[in-house]
Amino acid sequence: MRKLLIANLIAICILVSYFGYKEIQPALIYATHGDEYKELMYECDHAMREHYIAKMALEQEISDLGIKNLQSTELGLVKCHDYDKKRKLLLSKGLTFLDLQSLGLEALEEKEYELRKFVEIHEFRY
């Protein structure tokens, strides 16, 4: 009887651990690392854009300042390395590609709320 109880307890522990690992941990990771991931995503996106703009500007007109600007923005791309590391870490901790896409979309469209706030404030004369 006691052995059965212990076996049941072990089974419950395994189930809880498994459920925790599969369901609770990703949710916790999503909640605790989400903001940092979104921030890094913005940083990388911004660095890539600045780099591309600097490159295009140099194509338009070659100048010392333009070259320095491009070099700086190249160094700035290191933010994308941080973003990539974070992305891999989150995947290894159980988040799925869909979770990361969802976080990415949240970051990209974070300012949607402003629209509703704006409409509430102004209440256009309909």
Added chain:
Amino acid sequence: MNLGIRSLTVFFIIFFNISIDASPEKLLREAVLLNGFKSANEINPATNNELVQIGKEFFNSKNISLNGDTSCQTCHLDKFGSADGIPNAVGVGGIGEGSERVKSYGAILPRNTLPLWGRGIENFNTLFWDGRIERVEDYIFSQFGKDFPSKDPLVVAAHLPPVEIREMLVEDKFITNNKQEKLTSAENVFNEIANKARSKEAGPMQNLANFYNIDISEVTYFHIAESIAEFIREKFAVQQTKFHKFVYENESLTDDEFNGAMLFYGKGKCSSCHSGPLLSDMQFHTIAFPQIGYGKNGFGIDYGKYNTTHNPNDLYRFRTPPLLDVENTFPYSHSGSVADLEESVIYHFDPLRYFDASESSELDRVEYYKRLSLATKSELLTVYLSKEEVDEIISFLKTLSFNPKDI
């Protein structure tokens, strides 16, 4: 010395010419014409009524939205001067009109809906805020590359909304599979829209087949787009406004309206950019309007024409919006961030008046400084205008209003 005498002579010639030969009304009319203003009759194109009537059916039909629930009319409503009355357009999933639509949690788009007035006139060659469709001689610059579907920019423009995810498309499996930026994938979606129209809009599709003298199975999205463009040309044709009547029929304006027009074409230098028959030079400029919504580039950023050209000189530049019926096409700016005409005029010369640093994030501020620096570099930046002068300009702008045609 010689220069002084010459200047004095020129002054007397101008002074006496103005005081003897030219009334202020005459001077204003001359300035208006010099800036390319034209009567409605001069610029409105001829249309084919049969095609207009078919186009009306498609313009109003939600079946053009392949798997969504929006029609062209959803965002181009008579009551909002052919726009939608909200800052950023709300596409698929949106319910109702105006603020109700914003609160309905449909898919928000990054930009303000442009009104359709005068889109059919001959020289309307640059479409959308970022000029993503532009006719240069016989070539149309667009996302279709060299395979643009028509030499008419309006017909090309009518091809875009139905293949825009969130605007008229929901991203389902079919759309995901066709999401690559390839002409063939757009073609697949257009074919599906035509197939859907054949079953859900059988009448208008048959009418199109009859119009083009082809079998209904040969009707493609191109024919639908041509009919929509024809409807837009007719429905949103320019109409004689109070200001047209002042210029062409010698009718009078009130003192405020007249003073506003004098400021618009004179001291305020508004006509430097707001010129031509629709009061737009169709060029790209930066005004330090605030940005709301997530922006075309995400994170609350919109690079404007740069998104089309990838030329850094085009960063934050947007096409000058035409001003016909501007009173009814609120809110203003590319992201609809400016609620009324007064604010809109003031942003042109005193953008910091409404800027509240405490309400913005660091990113918002840095982005704003960039736009501000470009806006203030412009030699077209207008001069200071008093409250009274701003009000007079608004009075003038209201003389450009008219009611939509009932088709």
